[in-house]
Amino acid sequence: MIDVNGKLSNFIDSVYQTHLDNIKSIYSVRPKGRKPIMPLTNFVFEFFIFNSLYQIDWPSSCKINSIKYHDREDISEFNQIAKFLRFIRQNCPNENSFLKDFFEPLNYLNLEGRWTKIIEDDRIKIKHGESFFNNLNWLRSNLEGLQPTKTNFRKIELCLQFIVDVRNNIFHGTKTQEEAREKSQAKRIEIYDIYLKCINSLFFSIIDCQARRNTISTQKIQFPIDTYNIETKTILSLIHMRKIKIEDSRIIYFTNSISIKSNIGDTLFYPSAGYDIITPLLIAIEHINNFYFYNVSYEFRKLDIIKSYIGKILKIDVELDKHKRTISFIFKKIRKILYFCADDNKSFLEKDISLGFYFHRGDSSGEGGSNQKWDSELLSQLKKKVKIGKECFFISDGEPGGGMSEEISIKHEKKLYSDRNRKYYFGYLK
Numbered sequence: 001m002i003d004v005n006g007k008l009s010n011f012i013d014s015v016y017q018t019h020l021d022n023i024k025s026i027y028s029v030r031p032k033g034r035k036p037i038m039p040l041t042n043f044v045f046e047f048f049i050f051n052s053l054y055q056i057d058w059p060s061s062c063k064i065n066s067i068k069y070h071d072r073e074d075i076s077e078f079n080q081i082a083k084f085l086r087f088i089r090q091n092c093p094n095e096n097s098f099l100k101d102f103f104e105p106l107n108y109l110n111l112e113g114r115w116t117k118i119i120e121d122d123r124i125k126i127k128h129g130e131s132f133f134n135n136l137n138w139l140r141s142n143l144e145g146l147q148p149t150k151t152n153f154r155k156i157e158l159c160l161q162f163i164v165d166v167r168n169n170i171f172h173g174t175k176t177q178e179e180a181r182e183k184s185q186a187k188r189i190e191i192y193d194i195y196l197k198c199i200n201s202l203f204f205s206i207i208d209c210q211a212r213r214n215t216i217s218t219q220k221i222q223f224p225i226d227t228y229n230i231e232t233k234t235i236l237s238l239i240h241m242r243k244i245k246i247e248d249s250r251i252i253y254f255t256n257s258i259s260i261k262s263n264i265g266d267t268l269f270y271p272s273a274g275y276d277i278i279t280p281l282l283i284a285i286e287h288i289n290n291f292y293f294y295n296v297s298y299e300f301r302k303l304d305i306i307k308s309y310i311g312k313i314l315k316i317d318v319e320l321d322k323h324k325r326t327i328s329f330i331f332k333k334i335r336k337i338l339y340f341c342a343d344d345n346k347s348f349l350e351k352d353i354s355l356g357f358y359f360h361r362g363d364s365s366g367e368g369g370s371n372q373k374w375d376s377e378l379l380s381q382l383k384k385k386v387k388i389g390k391e392c393f394f395i396s397d398g399e400p401g402g403g404m405s406e407e408i409s410i411k412h413e414k415k416l417y418s419d420r421n422r423k424y425y426f427g428y429l430k
């Protein structure tokens, strides 16, 4: 890792902060009276960040501990990028999983389909778009143990060169804002944006800057959730509104990838749920009809907000019954009901239901939770709610069974970046 201080360090810290803010998408622009131009704004901002980094002669700057720019007359943009990548490559630590961590978001991207075909113009041809997506696919398939070799970095560079051409088209007006909003084009821009964020994140990781505090910014990069057609901008706004957590797009992706069995019971239970409704709903909606969210109290006004979010995300009509404190809607011809139980979690145990999904997080005493030990002491009572012949899937940030394997049949562990760097457990209660 490169040690920097003084002016250089201040510069890197402030660019890094801008990169972090852009990952959270605080720079979304909504022109007066018109639709927001996401993901274009995000892409353009991340490109500014990328540009402000690659135009610097890093080896010389580090030597003198001050910023030294490349001479733009002498060194072309592509050459500046090549030098920037060489600097990163030569300073990559020799760890097997190092590069893999920085391209982690590629694992969650859909990189195939008709939408990947670019609109040809004077500068960019269809074959350039194809080789961009081929290179990206190659990178993703070879992430495991990817070494910082010249050949591997050449692939990384080719992807960047293509993105530079796209950026030039946008800046020179070949692509209009209207075109950028077109669905396929917007999906592609989303991919370019994520790729740039990975590259910038990689650069910051090899520089020891104050603001970085050991976190890898790539782990916070959001991506669209393909199954529900939720765009990155919606995910970012849900995180911003605290309706979902930063790690949730990855939890949803991971759960989809291990595909939940079809013989689970029809009820979900989430003790101490608070207003953490959207993620368990999205994960379980195909399998579960009755959702029980428990919390000592529920404010009606907030349920109204949740109702409108569910409607917007799933693009369906949603009903809120103030009296019964339920939200309901029809999904794929089946009525789904969300019960908001303002009660002690334990009263759920009195219900005669067929438990099929147990979702649990953020419930320790330190967080203002119940500390009722649902994953250990109360687990045997919970298991009695699973009907014979049925199974119950779980997702918890506490280890069900406290590590006793007989309590669960399959267990996946996944450590996901969150405000607490939580480890999540996925599997079936036996």
Ligand SMILES: C[S@@+](CC[C@H](N)C(=O)[O-])C[C@H]1O[C@@H](n2cnc3c(N)ncnc32)[C@H](O)[C@@H]1O
Pocket: 271, 272, 273, 274, 275, 276, 294, 295, 296, 297, 343, 344, 345, 346, 361, 362, 363, 367, 368, 369, 370, 371
């Ligand atoms: C830190 S919040 C977590 C909310 C949610 N699980 C999340 O991760 O966003 C903990 C919640 O547990 C609720 N709680 C604490 N003791 C409880 C109990 N005995 N029964 C039901 N809810 C309880 C609190 O009201 C609070 O809303």
